[in-house]
Amino acid sequence: MAATRLIALHVNKGKSVARCLADRTDYSQNAEKTDGGKYISSYECDPKTADQEFLLSKREYHHITGRSQERDVIGYQIRQSFKPGEITPEEANQIGYELAMRFTKGKHAFIVATHIDRAHIHNHIIFNSTTLDCRHKFRNFRRSGLVVQRLSDLVCLEHGKSVITPKPYAERQKRTEYPKHPSNRNEIRAAINRALEKKPKDFEALIRFLQEDGYEYKNGKLPALKGKGGARFIRFRSLGDGYSVDDLKEAIAGKSRQVSGGSVRENRKTLDLPINIQQKLAEGKGGAYTRWAKVYNLKAAAKAVLFLEENDIHTIEQLREKTAAVTEQNHALLASVKASEKRMAEIMVLRTHIINYAKTREIYVAYRKAGYSKKFFEEHREELTIHKAAKEAFNQMEIKKLPKVKELNAEYAALMAEKKKTYAEYRKVHAQMQDYQIALQISEACVGDDMEKEECSRQEQEQKKNR
Numbered sequence: 001m002a003a004t005r006l007i008a009l010h011v012n013k014g015k016s017v018a019r020c021l022a023d024r025t026d027y028s029q030n031a032e033k034t035d036g037g038k039y040i041s042s043y044e045c046d047p048k049t050a051d052q053e054f055l056l057s058k059r060e061y062h063h064i065t066g067r068s069q070e071r072d073v074i075g076y077q078i079r080q081s082f083k084p085g086e087i088t089p090e091e092a093n094q095i096g097y098e099l100a101m102r103f104t105k106g107k108h109a110f111i112v113a114t115h116i117d118r119a120h121i122h123n124h125i126i127f128n129s130t131t132l133d134c135r136h137k138f139r140n141f142r143r144s145g146l147v148v149q150r151l152s153d154l155v156c157l158e159h160g161k162s163v164i165t166p167k168p169y170a171e172r173q174k175r176t177e178y179p180k181h182p183s184n185r186n187e188i189r190a191a192i193n194r195a196l197e198k199k200p201k202d203f204e205a206l207i208r209f210l211q212e213d214g215y216e217y218k219n220g221k222l223p224a225l226k227g228k229g230g231a232r233f234i235r236f237r238s239l240g241d242g243y244s245v246d247d248l249k250e251a252i253a254g255k256s257r258q259v260s261g262g263s264v265r266e267n268r269k270t271l272d273l274p275i276n277i278q279q280k281l282a283e284g285k286g287g288a289y290t291r292w293a294k295v296y297n298l299k300a301a302a303k304a305v306l307f308l309e310e311n312d313i314h315t316i317e318q319l320r321e322k323t324a325a326v327t328e329q330n331h332a333l334l335a336s337v338k339a340s341e342k343r344m345a346e347i348m349v350l351r352t353h354i355i356n357y358a359k360t361r362e363i364y365v366a367y368r369k370a371g372y373s374k375k376f377f378e379e380h381r382e383e384l385t386i387h388k389a390a391k392e393a394f395n396q397m398e399i400k401k402l403p404k405v406k407e408l409n410a411e412y413a414a415l416m417a418e419k420k421k422t423y424a425e426y427r428k429v430h431a432q433m434q435d436y437q438i439a440l441q442i443s444e445a446c447v448g449d450d451m452e453k454e455e456c457s458r459q460e461q462e463q464k465k466n467r
Contacts, residue, residue: 001082001083001086001156001161001162001163001164002080002081002082002083002095002152002153002156002161002163002164003080003081003149003164004078004079004080004081004099004145004148004149004152005078005079005145005148006076006077006078006140006144006145006148007076007077007078007079008073008076008140009024009073009074009075009076009077009126010072010073010074011072011074014348014352016382016386017055017058017072017074018051018052018055018382020074021051021054021055021074021075022051024051024075024077024126025047025050025051025111025126026051027124028077028111028113028124028126029047029111029113030113030115032117033113033115033116033117034113034114034115034116035089035116038089039089039090039092039093039113039114039115039116040093040111040112040113040114041093041096041097041111041112042109042110042111042112043097043100043101043106043109043110043111044109044110044132045109045110045111045128047111047113050109050111050126053109053128054074054075054109054128054130057109057128057130057132057134058074058129058130059381059382060130060134061130061134061135061137064134064135065135072129073129073137073140074129075126075127075128075129076126076127076129076138076140077124077125077126078096078099078100078103078123078124078125078127078148079122079123079124079125080092080095080096080099080122080123080125080152081120081121081122081123082120082121082122082161083120083162084119084120084121086161086162087121087161088121089114089116089121091159091161092114092121092122092123093112093114093123094159095123095152095155095156095159095161096112096114096123096125097112098155099125099148099151099152099155100112100125100127102151102155103147103148103151104127104138107131107132107136108127108128108129108130108131108132108138109127109128109132110125110126110127110128111125111126111127112124112125113125113126184227184230184234185234185238185239185240187227188215188225188227188234188239189239189240189243191210191213191215191227192206192210192239192243192248194209194213195209195210195213196248196251196252200252201252202249202252203245203248203249203252206248206252210225214227214228215227215228216233218233222235222236222237223235223236223245224236236248300442301442304438304439304442304443307435307439308439308443316440316443316444319436319439319440319443320440322436323433323436323437323439323440326429326432326433326436327433327436327437329429329433330426330429330430330432330433333422333425333426333429334426334430336422336426337419337422337423337426340415340416340418340419340422341419343411343415344412344415344416344419346397347408347411347412347415348412349393350393350397350399350403350408351405351408351409351412353389353390353393353394354390354402354403354405354408355405356386356387356389356390357387357390357391357394357402359383359386360383360384360386360387360390361387363380363383363384363387364383364384364387367380367384
């Protein structure tokens with residue numbers, strides 16, 4: 001019995017094709033997962049140099065056909081997971097090899113890596129998107145994942161293994177309860193709270209308590225913790241209010257701190273829009289729905305009245321002015337957030353080009369000294385292409401003097417802090433704007449423009465009499 005999945009592998013942002021191919025193949029061939037490389041097989045390529053051979057075929061494809069595209073698919077991966085205890089690693093690798101051969105029809109190079117580090121043995125099959133003759137590419141098609149699953153079932157049956165039998169919808173077990181699993185951040189917050197209860201003398205003592213509890217600490221500019229069995233480190237500042245390094249040091253010193261629950265979403269709107277009963281009746285709703293909607297609208301109106309009293313608003317004109325002011329503030333904050341995000345994106349692109357430019361500059365200088373030799377260019381095509389792309393980017397940005405990467409990192413960090421602060425304020429103001437807009441809509445529906453005009457004319461008449 002095997003479950004399969006077909007995944008298209010794309011070029012990651014900020015990485016080259018060579019780096020992405022190396023990352024995919026290196027992970028699949030991890031010695032700890034494949035018993036030192038024992039359970040790795042391949043077709044028309046060497047597993048140790050598969051990424052370089054895939055890259056070479058793509059260069060040949062570009063030379064032969066002259067075709068290229070942005071965000072190109074660099075390969076495909078088939079994950080094939082078997083039922084625990086049903087298969088040996090050798091059989092799993094053989095089944096994966098046969099599945100890849102049948103699916104690609106022997107036209108694409110591939111590697112099959114069988115991982116045994118989990119309870120279920122599973123294959124990572126990575127095949128090149130470019131054909132062996134370097135003239136075509138694999139064209140993914142609709143329901144290709146279903147084809148992979150059926151081919152996998154066919155190969156499993158030929159090897160005497162079971163297959164997954166889909167159940168009719170009526171016979172499937174419906175899940176009614178969904179147990180809540182604590183997140184890594186919640187577990188770390190709870191561990192910090194337990195450590196604080198032990199009254200540590202300083203921050204270092206707090207870290208020792210956490211390490212005794214099984215947590216790993218990483219010191220540096222942004223201190224972080226990794227939980228038991230955690231995949232990555234989590235920074236203190238990302239744990240919420242009251243859990244940053246400065247907040248914890250103040251708590252150890254005896255000062256009070258405001259703690260955020262982490263999982264509670266704040267800044268929600270408190271008012272609800274009224275229901276258009278006439279429209280719902282036209283859509284076919286019955287009398288019971290009408291009665292419920294009337295009660296719902298009364299509750300919504302009561303909430304709106306309470307909201308107006310709490311904010312000291314007594315006329316609809318005041319409400320309109322306040323709504324316009326809050327809406328304008330919301331748009332200004334959103335524009336500030338988008339401006340920060342735009343600049344941060346520009347910094348990321350610029351920083352990547354500066355690094356690529358620095359890495360490939362020596363090769364470009366050698367290429368220039370070689371008299372722009374075609375042979376030299378073919379040997380260093382990728383590096384020279386990256387160098388040319390970086391120079392074109394600098395020209396487009398109209399940069400005369402390249403900034404230092406350290407300065408860009410400092411600017412990026414400052415923008416990130418500013419964006420985080422502005423976005424928190426934006427969420428709060430956005431919720432207020434929604435409340436004011438709903439209150440205005442309810443008030444206009446209850447009062448009506450005609451009654452407002454009559455009130456205005458009555459006040460004008462009274463003012464004339466007093467004169």
